[in-house]
Amino acid sequence: MLYSPIKFRNVELKNRWVMSPMCMYSCENGVANDFHFVHYGSRAQGGTGLLIVEASGVEPKGRITNHCMGIWNDEQADALQKIVEFVHKNSESKIGIQIAHAGRKGSTWENKQISEEEGWETLAPSAIPYHPTERIPHVLSLEEIKEQIQNFKNAAKRAVNAGFDVVEIHAAHGYLIHQFLSPLSNVRTDEYGGGFENRIRFLLEIVDAVNEELNENVALFVRISGTEYAENGWDIDESVELSKILKTHNVDLVDVSSGGNIHGAKISVFDGYQVPFSSAIRNQAHVKTGAVGLITKTEQAEEILQNGEADLIFVAREILRNPYLAVHGSFEMKEETFFPHQYLRAKISS
Template identity: 75%
Template structure:
């Protein structure tokens, strides 16, 4: 199954390997550089079925750091178009982009919040900082929330203009959308807080807005934290409930990660530790899922797919260590994988 195609809307992925969106902290004013050109291009040459470009801020204040990717202007879009064009012209890989806003976890460097002089004011659904030593974030007003929905739409349009094949909305890891979803970081009393339906409203409005721009050739993913590992917080049952709603909202796949919203939450790490979350979402909602979390080999990936726990294998650290993970896995399992014709002499 690992080297079988998967069709999402009209877009066909040649295999089930996906490069997870991972921040590289290497942009200048949100603009991709030559590093990004080589970084993404090499994974496409490595046979990866789908590449997802790192978390990309829809506004300057939405970046995690001042070195993170942005897509609020045309210069940034043009720098990404160069990468997209290379991938399309030199491989069978497809390429998507993850759009997000860091919310109260923005304006940081090396894991610490920057001063206002060095960084910027953060925003959140409620006046609750991520860490007690950090500044209290600005609580978004309803007009500001509506403006952010439009910012996601504007970034989506720029993504399409740059030639991206799909869009992923970042609603995980304690960033802004995730902050709205959790009852621990969202204590609003208006239509964006309180009940489950109200807490997911911001995400649903973004999904609806983005889907207005997408056609049958451009699928939509949503990344979530399946659980935040904290009592009375967001959990897997709510993730399943959300998946059922998003499936009816023309979301094609849920990328299931975990954690990130509650400082100090205890997470037990082991190979494939988040796979059960993707499996439960898939089995109880019928939504296609991507599995992520210390997946290190083609054998492990194949087992996940054969058990029906996920539809895509989303790899982070291992594909940083080995850009040719997909190709090498095909050698071991005798699967068919896109191989650069320039490298044919190394096939055997």
Template identity: 55%
Template sequence: MPIQLFSPLTIKSITFKNRIAISPMCQYSSADGFANNWHLVHLGSRATGGAGLIVQEATAVSPEARISPDDLGIWKDEHIQKLKEINEFIISQNSIPGIQIAHAGRKASVSSSWKGSKKLDPTQGGWETVSPSDIGYHDDEKTTALDKNGIQKTISDFKKATKRSVEAGYQVLEIHAAHGYLLHQFLSPLSNRRTDEYGGSFENRIRFTLEIVEAVQSEWPKNLPLFVRISASDWADGGWNIDESIQLSKILKEKGVDLIDVSSGGLVSHQQIPLGPNYQVPFAERIKNEAKILTGAVGLITEAAQAEAILNTNQADLVLFARESLRSPYLALDFAKELNVDLTWPKQYERAKI
């Protein structure tokens, strides 16, 4: 049987040279949303390392959409120049540059992970957070429910961010609707207690996400892949669940979304996640087979044979690597050796191939 992990995948006009993708991972290394040489080296080295797709970390569509003051952003035109430079390098390494655009909602305004992930008030460089309802992530936290003007502004912010993403040269765009951030907050009844057309029923709770998809599509080229990352389960009683995720994925496919990047959790602090290898893969498998849409699998996938088995058993179409790619930036080259695949190396490194 051919090695699936190193088989090409074509979505619309883009062909990924293999099924290895680098997940978006926050680096908390920006000032005022600007990318810098850390991002060039971080993302560029993983392109040099052979991955077919490099997805840039959650990139804020507005200043208040950031998780921390150190997050990347794409809310102003001045952000484009450095991002374009990074993308040009990724493309030069025969990899595909992608971006994940995001709004953190009530989980915004916290310090970076190595600074304690503490909620920041305005005197500490923080800001007022927004959410579908005035329910904080923690009981002692305050957040402001988005009014209709705020909803429309956020939709407009995603649209403008998409336009800048095109100008910066991204070839894949992913909408972040997972991990307890703003879109996920609207999806889940645990965080969405609204009584208007954006709350209550399943159809109302998904409305905000669908409106953002539509706004993004008005700027994103029709020939380029559009992904949506979702949390397939809140891992909490009464929360968003896999059956709703399948239903949403069917609708997203009808709307023209190409792939569902299937993660889970992140909405509530009392979640109970049964961590273990492949723990999220069954979600990707169900969505792929029941919604009839391409899926990406992610979560404690660390070995070549493990990733190959996911593809061979039709559980997903793409495998995304996060922490393992931090431990091994050249993991595609390493996996190729393990699976006896003759991979093209960067010519500067060919002397180490033997």
């Protein structure tokens, strides 16, 4: 199953391995460079079914750090297009991009908030900082919320024009959209705060705006945190309900992670610790899901798929250690996957 194809709209992945989006903190002015070209290109040579480019800010204040990727201007999109074209020409991998806004968790370096003079004013649904020692974020007005929705729409348009096969909206890990979802970080009293329907409104409006820029040749994923591990916070039950609604808004897959919004939350981490969240959403919301979180072995990935707990396997740290994870897995399972013709003398026969 791990080496069977799967289709989202007209986008067919050759296998179920996905390189999870991971920030590289290596950009200047949000522009991808030679490092990113090699970084993503090498994973494509490793047979991965789908690569997702790291969280890319939809505006300058949408970055986590001042060295994060951006897709708010044409220079950034042009640099990304070169990577996309290389992947398409030299592999069978599909490539996506995660579009994001850090909100109150922006303007940082090495996990510490930097000054507004060195960084920027952070934004949030409510005047609640991520950590008590950080400055109070600017509360978005209704007009500014609409502007952010437009920023996501513009980013999606650039992603489509650059040739990406998948656009993923980042609504997890305590960044801006997640901040709206959670009753602990969103205490607004207008139509974007309060009850569940109001707290998910920002995300749904972004989804609808982004879908206006997509077509049947570009799939839409949404990454959420299945829970934020905090009493009275966003939890798996709300994630299931949200996922049911996302499915009706033409979202092709829910990429299920967890945590990130509440400082100091206690998380029990073990191999596959987030898989139960993916399983609950897949089997209760009846939507395709991706599982992520300390998935390191081929056998483990295959078992998740066979058990019906996910449709895709998102791998992060392990694929940094081993760009050829998918190829090595195919050797183990005696399956076929893409192998660069330049390297055929090294291929192990299945």
